[in-house]
Amino acid sequence: MIAELGFVALLLAMALSVLQSFFPMIGVVNKNLWLMQTGRPLTLGVFVMLTIGFLCLGYSHAVDDFTVAYVANHSNSELPMQYKISSIWGGHEGSMYLWIYILSGWALAVSIFSKSLPRENLATILAVMGMVTLGFLLFLILTSNPFERILPIPPEDGRDLNPLLQDIGLILHPPMLYMGYVGFSVAFVFAISALISGNLDSAWARWSRPWTNIAWVFMTLGIALGSWWAYYELGWGGWWFWDPVENASFMPWLMGTALIHSLAVTEKRGMFKSWTVLLAIFTFSFSLLGTFLVRSGVLTSVHAFAADPERGYFILALLALTIGGSLTLFAIKAPGLRSRASFTLFSRESFLLINNVLLSVSCFMVLLGTLYPLIFDALGLRKISVGPPFFDFFFTKLMAVLILALAIGPLLKWKKNEYKTLKKFAAIGAVASIALGFIAMYWYGNGEINFAVWLGLSLCFWLGFGILKAFKDNTRNAKSFMGGLKKLAPSFYGMQFAHFGMIITTVGVVMVSNYETEEDIRMAVGEAVQYDEYEFRFEGAYPVIGPNYSAMRGEMLVFRDDEKVVRLSPEKRNYNASGQIMTEADIDAGLMKDLYVSMGEELNSNGDWSVRIHIKPFVRWIWLGTIFMSIGAVLAILDRRYRKTIKVKN
Amino acid sequence: MNRWIYFAPAFLVLAIGGLFLYVMVADIDTKNIPTPLKDKALPEFALPSVHDPDEILRNTNLSDQPYLLNVWATWCITCRVEHPVLYRLAQDEGVKFIGLNYKDSRDEAIDWLAEYNDPFSKNIYDEEGTLGFDLGVTGAPETFFVRGDGTVAYKHVGEIDYDNWNNKLKAIYESL
Numbered sequence: 067m068i069a070e071l072g073f074v075a076l077l078l079a080m081a082l083s084v085l086q087s088f089f090p091m092i093g094v095v096n097k098n099l100w101l102m103q104t105g106r107p108l109t110l111g112v113f114v115m116l117t118i119g120f121l122c123l124g125y126s127h128a129v130d131d132f133t134v135a136y137v138a139n140h141s142n143s144e145l146p147m148q149y150k151i152s153s154i155w156g157g158h159e160g161s162m163y164l165w166i167y168i169l170s171g172w173a174l175a176v177s178i179f180s181k182s183l184p185r186e187n188l189a190t191i192l193a194v195m196g197m198v199t200l201g202f203l204l205f206l207i208l209t210s211n212p213f214e215r216i217l218p219i220p221p222e223d224g225r226d227l228n229p230l231l232q233d234i235g236l237i238l239h240p241p242m243l244y245m246g247y248v249g250f251s252v253a254f255v256f257a258i259s260a261l262i263s264g265n266l267d268s269a270w271a272r273w274s275r276p277w278t279n280i281a282w283v284f285m286t287l288g289i290a291l292g293s294w295w296a297y298y299e300l301g302w303g304g305w306w307f308w309d310p311v312e313n314a315s316f317m318p319w320l321m322g323t324a325l326i327h328s329l330a331v332t333e334k335r336g337m338f339k340s341w342t343v344l345l346a347i348f349t350f351s352f353s354l355l356g357t358f359l360v361r362s363g364v365l366t367s368v369h370a371f372a373a374d375p376e377r378g379y380f381i382l383a384l385l386a387l388t389i390g391g392s393l394t395l396f397a398i399k400a401p402g403l404r405s406r407a408s409f410t411l412f413s414r415e416s417f418l419l420i421n422n423v424l425l426s427v428s429c430f431m432v433l434l435g436t437l438y439p440l441i442f443d444a445l446g447l448r449k450i451s452v453g454p455p456f457f458d459f460f461f462t463k464l465m466a467v468l469i470l471a472l473a474i475g476p477l478l479k480w481k482k483n484e485y486k487t488l489k490k491f492a493a494i495g496a497v498a499s500i501a502l503g504f505i506a507m508y509w510y511g512n513g514e515i516n517f518a519v520w521l522g523l524s525l526c527f528w529l530g531f532g533i534l535k536a537f538k539d540n541t542r543n544a545k546s547f548m549g550g551l552k553k554l555a556p557s558f559y560g561m562q563f564a565h566f567g568m569i570i571t572t573v574g575v576v577m578v579s580n581y582e583t584e585e586d587i588r589m590a591v592g593e594a595v596q597y598d599e600y601e602f603r604f605e606g607a608y609p610v611i612g613p614n615y616s617a618m619r620g621e622m623l624v625f626r627d628d629e630k631v632v633r634l635s636p637e638k639r640n641y642n643a644s645g646q647i648m649t650e651a652d653i654d655a656g657l658m659k660d661l662y663v664s665m666g667e668e669l670n671s672n673g674d675w676s677v678r679i680h681i682k683p684f685v686r687w688i689w690l691g692t693i694f695m696s697i698g699a700v701l702a703i704l705d706r707r708y709r710k711t712i713k714v715k716n
Numbered sequence: 717m718n719r720w721i722y723f724a725p726a727f728l729v730l731a732i733g734g735l736f737l738y739v740m741v742a743d744i745d746t747k748n749i750p751t752p753l754k755d756k757a758l759p760e761f762a763l764p765s766v767h768d769p770d771e772i773l774r775n776t777n778l779s780d781q782p783y784l785l786n787v788w789a790t791w792c793i794t795c796r797v798e799h800p801v802l803y804r805l806a807q808d809e810g811v812k813f814i815g816l817n818y819k820d821s822r823d824e825a826i827d828w829l830a831e832y833n834d835p836f837s838k839n840i841y842d843e844e845g846t847l848g849f850d851l852g853v854t855g856a857p858e859t860f861f862v863r864g865d866g867t868v869a870y871k872h873v874g875e876i877d878y879d880n881w882n883n884k885l886k887a888i889y890e891s892l
Contacts, residue, residue, distance in 0.1 A: 225878075230797075340722070344725060347725075351729070358736075378740050379740065382736055382740070389733075390726060390729060390733070393725050393729055394723075397719075397725075397726055400722045401722055440736075441735065586827055645800065645804050646800040647800060647832055666830050667830040667831060676827075678827075
């Protein structure tokens with residue numbers, strides 16, 4: 067009964083989204099105020115219906131209603147409650163439902179927080195939002211209904227959630243990522259409605275910026291969570307694999323980052339208009355592409371849990387309509403957008419352009435690397451996979467240039483900057499960075515020369531000097547340094563915070579890629595081995611029973627200089643329902659290094675085990691940096707000018 | 717003239733969309749059209765086994781019974797997903813798997829099998845991918861259904877899961 071109720075709510079949501087797509091738009095065309103104003107209640111209506119449906123789906127999961135096919139396929143009666151709930155998005159149908167639900171949530175947020183927008187704009191925006199929602203609701207209802215029943219003979223118990231997904235990181239990762247993916251739809255519909263109305267001014271950019279930043283924060287944290295999860299759950303100690311679906315989330319992130327910076331130019335200087343619009347369209351298009359790649363099965367990957375050509379065709383058609391339609395609109399309208407302002411080669415505009423070019427090229431290269439096998443296949447050549455070496459090669463080069471420019475960009479004035487003001491800083495900064503980079507590398511590597519580390523750390527110092535210089539320049543006219551700091555705008559702090567996060571993440575990537583070590587060791591009970599500067603003492607393994615698995619848990623004591631550092635208890639689990647074996651690594655997380663131990667195989671009846679030990683220096687910094695970036699993006703939207711527009715209208 | 721530049725993004729997207737469509741259509745065809753090796757014997761090869769470099773496996777000494785030749789590698793994430801399914805099928809249904817470890821490192825492959833169980837009765841070590849090339853392997857995982865007389869009956873691209881096993885592949889295996 068509850069599942070049927072959910073399905074009815076889903077159908078009602080679709081009916082309302084049909085109205086949401088057309089009524090406000092017709093209102094704009096016919097200048098009918100009443101019709102224009104239907105946008106907001108209809109948006110609310112769609113959201114409420116989808117909420118009811120979502121609760122019904124959640125209820126079916128919570129009470130183990132295995133007559134519902136989706137529940138039977140992705141849940142199990144033994145599953146702990148939090149995983150029963152998260153199994154809602156453990157498969158295709160539920161993930162798509164969550165995707166649409168979040169989309170309607172963003173639409174509702176826009177309708178609530180954009181009271182200051184002109185009526186016509188808001189009506190157009192909500193209508194376009196409605197069209198996107200409608201398209202995906204049709205997809206859900208026609209090809210992937212999560213409420214479908216297995217009757218007359220339902221299975222006695224569910225198939226279980228993939229044990230890889232039974233983890234706190236995976237409870238949070240998909241919703242976060244979807245908040246980001248779908249959040250970019252706001253910038254997209256703002257751009258589309260601006261194209262339709264022909265009103266692309268700096269106000270449009272100012273409205274878009276906070277929304278884009280928030281979506282970007284979710285995206286950043288979502289990707290970081292996924293990387294962190296892969297690190298401790300897959301048991302290999304890797305944190306990025308250039309897997310097609312990872313790339314699918316990374317591409318909109320790169321585009322979104324470019325968009326954030328391009329919006330700044332459009333707002334402050336009224337320039338790059340058509341470029342910014344194009345970026346807004348592309349960012350959301352890459353989000354949609356990500357959804358398509360996961361759902362269609364054109365690329366096989368760890369995420370391909372529901373490859374189905376029917377669904378693939380449907381999404382491809384949906385994408386063609388959305389992306390093709392908006393790019394055609396762009397092609398027709400954009401030539402009319404000319405900005406009269408100009409800038410010189412050495413100015414903030416040109417450095418933001420460098421940023422945009424580098425990020426777009428990176429994104430394009432990731433796209434190329436991801437689709438390479440497909441292209442070769444289609445041309446009838448042998449299928450080749452380019453793999454991590456390809457990505458690592460170009461990505462490190464492009465990011466190095468990006469960081470080089472990143473230190474300078476924020477120090478420049480808009481329009482035109484004199485070379486001589488930065489001559490001294492650039493010369494001293496460059497020499498000092500190279501020297502400090504060398505010292506840090508030499509010291510950490512115990513005298514070993516590693517050029518990659520030297521370059522990477524020098525760039526980090528270089529960017530650090532840039533940030534310090536920015537603070538110095540911006541407090542120059544204040545009476546005291548501290549007094550000056552108080553006067554700086556939140557957006558300034560936001561920018562510096564985010565760029566500082568770049569340093570942290572870069573340090574993490576550089577150090578862990580160059581200094582990580584691992585070793586497989588055979589250990590008898592009571593045996594101790596020396597590895598790096600640590601002594602690992604194996605105390606044996608014993609069986610433990612979890613809620614839905616049985617496991618062997620190893621006990622490992624770690625000493626340094628005869629002092630106990632930590633006790634690690636990695637597990638090797640056997641999940642009851644699926645019989646799947648999982649290795650649960652145990653990690654001593656530290657700011658400077660992680661000690662990472664996972665269990666291999668029991669080797670004989672005496673209790674000897676093969677054990678894998680990893681030492682991962684600075685790996686935490688990769689994720690720590692993303693937190694700084696996110697804080698930065700949030701600080702930036704606390705700026706007074708975003709609040710002012712709302713106050714004036716109120 | 718200049719106006720047409722603004723259509724460039726749309727054309728780019730069109731091209732990519734066309735590529736997807738082509739691949740998807742072609743993909744469906746490859747599922748219906750058998751591999752060129754269908755009903756032909758496996759190509760000749762002599763490669764070492766994963767566990768023992770001195771043990772040479774040949775097309776002639778692999779098996780007298782029907783088996784599934786599974787192309788796998790430790791760098792292949794989908795293989796990691798597929799792996800427990802293969803193990804269960806080998807354990808519970810007695811399906812005979814022979815591994816083709818493809819463009820991989822021997823040490824990592826041995827570690828992986830020790831860590832995640834070993835469903836394979838034999839495991840061919842194809843470091844250079846030469847056998848993979850002769851078989852027309854497009855990527856990992858891929859599974860060849862081989863009859864007792866050494867001829868290929870069917871090729872499955874992508875992972876084996878319970879859905880496609882129960883709905884389709886099991887019947888093919890049993891008909892070998």
